[in-house]
Structure formats: structure tokens, C-alpha cells
Amino acid sequence: MSDADRSAVVAELTRAQRVAVVMHVLPDGDTTGSALGLAAVLRSRGRTVSVLGPDPVLPPYQFLPGAAAVASGPLSPIRTPEADVVVTVDCGHPDRCFGLGGLRQLAPRVVNIDHHRSNPLFGDVNWVEPSRAAVGEMLVDLSDAAGWPVSVDAALCLYVSLVSDTEGLRFGSHDSRELETAARLVRVGLDPDRIARQLWENQTWPRARLTGWMWSHVEHDVAGRVVWVRVSAGVQRDLGAHPEDAEGLINGLRALEGVQLALFFREEESGAVKVSIRSRPPFSAGALAERLGGGGHEHAAGIVLGPGLDEAVRSVLALVKQECGETINWTDLSV
Numbered sequence: 001m002s003d004a005d006r007s008a009v010v011a012e013l014t015r016a017q018r019v020a021v022v023m024h025v026l027p028d029g030d031t032t033g034s035a036l037g038l039a040a041v042l043r044s045r046g047r048t049v050s051v052l053g054p055d056p057v058l059p060p061y062q063f064l065p066g067a068a069a070v071a072s073g074p075l076s077p078i079r080t081p082e083a084d085v086v087v088t089v090d091c092g093h094p095d096r097c098f099g100l101g102g103l104r105q106l107a108p109r110v111v112n113i114d115h116h117r118s119n120p121l122f123g124d125v126n127w128v129e130p131s132r133a134a135v136g137e138m139l140v141d142l143s144d145a146a147g148w149p150v151s152v153d154a155a156l157c158l159y160v161s162l163v164s165d166t167e168g169l170r171f172g173s174h175d176s177r178e179l180e181t182a183a184r185l186v187r188v189g190l191d192p193d194r195i196a197r198q199l200w201e202n203q204t205w206p207r208a209r210l211t212g213w214m215w216s217h218v219e220h221d222v223a224g225r226v227v228w229v230r231v232s233a234g235v236q237r238d239l240g241a242h243p244e245d246a247e248g249l250i251n252g253l254r255a256l257e258g259v260q261l262a263l264f265f266r267e268e269e270s271g272a273v274k275v276s277i278r279s280r281p282p283f284s285a286g287a288l289a290e291r292l293g294g295g296g297h298e299h300a301a302g303i304v305l306g307p308g309l310d311e312a313v314r315s316v317l318a319l320v321k322q323e324c325g326e327t328i329n330w331t332d333l334s335v
């Protein structure tokens with residue numbers, strides 16, 4: 001099934017001369033590395049490729065080849081490239097990447113390459129594999145299966161995709177597959193040590209301040225199985241923190257001993273509340289997000305709620321309690 005889907009993608013990208021590759025909002029390392037990596041592979045094959053997304057490439061990924069040429073912002077007829085095919089990478093829902101109408105505006109054919117379990121298969125061609133650790137990993141398979149060379153530039157982007165979604169090849173792997181893929185990319189001519197420093201030893205001061213704030217404002221249930229943090233827009237303003245400074249901080253919460261469910265509520269200036277969810281069995285971050293209208297992976301998911309930070313916290317915890325109240329002691333819970 002997935003091999004057939006991958007072959008369908010190869011067929012689309014072989015026919016197309018002009019390709020637009022689209023990243024999702026607040027682009028993480030996976031969508032950015034995947035988009036720039038796929039673009040590099042296709043450009044090596046003589047295709048005209050543009051990379052675009054609702055938001056610009058974030059500072060941690062601006063060192064990637066091709067990042068400076070990414071077009072961002074709302075679609076407009078003047079700036080919108082003409083393409084035969086638009087490819088979305090790591091976009092679990094079309095609303096995260098211009099909406100289906102926007103994608104159709106970009107090209108007559110939509111190719112959807114993703115690994116979110118909640119992906120509604122919105123493309124004309126869909127290759128969605130929830131078992132894959134990162135979309136970049138899928139794109140390495142795609143290139144190798146099609147016999148398309150992976151240049152050093154492409155390898156760097158795809159490697160960043162893989163190590164981002166696996167947090168440095170620590171999570172999301174249950175066998176040697178991701179390690180083999182990483183090794184295959186490193187052999188092209190990468191320096192993993194240098195990339196790691198670039199990605200993880202470049203933390204901004206606002207992010208450090210936000211991290212400190214987070215640890216002194218963690219809330220939790222009695223047993224410490226469920227932990228959460230609520231960060232208002234005002235707090236972020238006071239700390240000088242931007243949305244990207246909060247990316248991944250939830251992983252620290254999940255790393256606390258005994259935690260099975262971690263929630264990070266971040267209020268945006270618009271009043272919307274971005275809720276990130278991380279889980280361990282018996283909790284399912286994906287199932288919880290889907291109950292609220294969001295989506296993601298089994299143990300990493302998210303949803304946008306609001307307006308109202310405290311209201312968002314209350315409604316999500318009420319649902320958690322309803323689903324898992326039998327096994328959690330909520331008596332000291334003050335929300």
C-alpha cells in the first residue's frame with residue numbers, strides 16, 4: 001500500500017516540470033528540512049522548484065541550503081508561482097498550509113506527503129505513513145527508490161528533518177531503520193557534530209528565560225502523572241519570547257519522572273491558545289487532540305483553542321478527567 005503510494009508520488013514528480021513545495025505554519029525542523037531537501041533533489045533533476053509557506057523559515061533552520069529563497073506570507077496572485085504540482089510535506093491538515101483552496105490555487109495537482117495519523121488524505125495523491133519518524137526519512141526512501149541522487153545540500157536538509165522529529169535520533173525509532181537512514185545521509189558528506197551544535201546549541205536568551213519561567217510555573221495532578229503549563233501572551237511579551245522560543249519546551253515536561261501526559265498551553269497575541277500535547281500509555285495525545293478537533297501523532301499532538309487561556313486549560317483538563325478520571329486522583333487539582 002505505502003509502496004504504491006510512494007510510486008504514485010514518483011510518477012507525479014517525474015511528470016511535473018514546475019513544483020511548489022509547501023511547509024506548514026510555524027515550521028519545525030521536519031517540514032523545513034523536508035521541503036528544502038525535496039526541493040534540492042528535484043532541482044538536481046532539472047525541475048523548477050519553489051518552496052513556500054505561511055510563515056518564514058525560523059532562525060534555527062536558516063542555515064539550511066535554499067532557506068533564504070523561501071517565500072512566506074499569505075498567497076497572492078502576484079507572488080504565487082505557477083506550478084504543475086504542489087507538494088505538502090509534514091502537513092497533517094490543509095489548514096496548516098494555506099488550506100485546500102490555497103493549495104489548488106498553487107497548482108492543479110496536490111501531492112500530500114506526511115506521517116501524521118490524523119491526516120485526512122486531502123491530496124490528489126497521498127503518501128501518509130504514521131509509522132515513520134519523520135517526513136525527511138520518507139523522502140530519502142523516495143529518492144533512493146526513484147534513483148534520484150541526493151546531493152550534500154539535500155542530505156543536510158533531510159538529516160535535519162530526521163534528527164528534529166526524533167530529537168537527535170532518540171525517539172520514534174524502534175529498530176535500526178532511522179539510524180540506517182541517518183548513516184546513509186552522513187555518508188554523503190555531513191558532519192553530525194557540527195549540525196547538532198547548529199541545531200541545539202544556539203538557544204536564544206528569550207527561550208532560556210521562558211524555560212526558566214516554565215519550570216517555576218508547572219502545575220500537576222496529585223500523583224504527578226499529568227503536568228501542564230499555561231503561558232500567557234503577557235508573560236511572553238515580558239520575557240521577549242517569540243512563538244518559536246516555546247517550540248519543544250513541552251518535551252522537558254514529558255521528561256519529568258512519572259509523567260504520562262504533558263500539556264503546554266501558550267496564548268498567542270490574537271487570543272488563540274496553542275495546546276501542545278505529549279503522552280505515554282495509557283494516554284494518547286493523538287486521541288485527545290482529535291476529541292478537541294486537532295490532530296497529530298499517537299504521542300505528540302496539538303490543537304488550537306481559545307480565546308481564553310484559563311478557559312482552554314479548564315476545558316482540556318475536564319476532558320482528560322472525563323476520559324481518565326478513574327485512574328487519576330484529581331482531588332487537589334486547582335484549575
Ligand SMILES: [Mn+2]
Pocket residue numbers: 030031090115133134135165
Ligand atoms: Mn513531522
